[in-house]
Amino acid sequence: MTERIALVTGGNKGLGFETARRLKDMGFRVYIGAREAERGMEAASQLNVEWLQLDVTDDASVRHAAARLRERENRLDVLINNAGIAGSRKVAAELTGEDAESVFATNVVGPVRVMNAFIPLMETSTPPRYRERVQRTRVVCRDTRPAAVRVASLLAALLCF
Template sequence: MTTTLITGANKGLGFETARRLIAAGHTVYIGSRDAERGRLAAERLGARTVLIDVTDDASVAAAAKAIEADGGLDVLVNNAGIEGRTRDGGVIGAAEVTGDVMRHLFDTNVFGVVRVTHAFLPLLQRSAAPVVVNVSSGLGSMARVTAPGTPTYAYPGLAYPASKVAVNMITVQYAKAFPGMRINAVEPGYTATDLNGHTGTQTVEEGAEIIVRMAQVGPDGPTGGYFDAAGTLPW
């Protein structure tokens, strides 16, 4: 039996990923920073739930202890993330970004990935086939963001793309440090979720496809890579 933790899984891409992995036979923990929302989501799916706020060291440590006591972990999906929009739903442009804005967004999207990965590394190292999936974005591709005439080039935000570039680097460095694990970054695509005010053009079913696929890679699968549903992405 494969045991999987998905952070930020009480809704959106995390919820759909949990649904699909449960259908594939995984025992899934719905990671949520809101205990009641996590409980309700887990009940709907037939999942387990664990309280975890990726911005809080104590919360992450407690979640790791709880899952360890239940038997351990094989797959970690670092899905929790924020984009950082204005009150009227617009993207925060470069002129409006402050140090506090960057710090807040990086605390979830970057430091959160490190907090959670670090806390669960001992459990993953005990697994026969450990896997880590970091949910990144096409906006983390320097090649895409610098290609004129593309949607990624036109994106006006600063903080979110910068955070996903950092996630990609974290992914590569972790993969090199732990060659026995399969550690990859994925780009779900522009999916309609709360993160972007449901402005995305894809469904969560479409967006979850690559997350689910990479969560199921075997010991001979790729590691240190960056993928979307169509294949490998340029860094």
């Protein structure tokens, strides 16, 4: 059977690291995304997987990561949008617009940016599969058609706080 290919964003630690480890055990060829090179290389070496520099808040970084993956693979089978931040634990009266923007930039805009860059590589996978992990919940969308992705992203935004 052809080796399946998976990308886990924020794969250098925590749930992303463990997800990458399990995917590798299941026989996937695994790429982890990491925003910081040293952390990415260290985790990739521990997991014996590949790594891509990928900061979900940085358009150039995400596009560059997609281009690098395309150079090496002709498709992506599973994308796990795991990278995220918990945000500040302030009470409502202390929460600022800046706090909210930071969480939205990473947890909502980030996955949309990653989808936009990587879905073209997923179109050749059968079936296309997209999985997004967000604050306190998980949005799963096995359909990469625009309407389905929009609904998943909107749900992620609503569930973010």
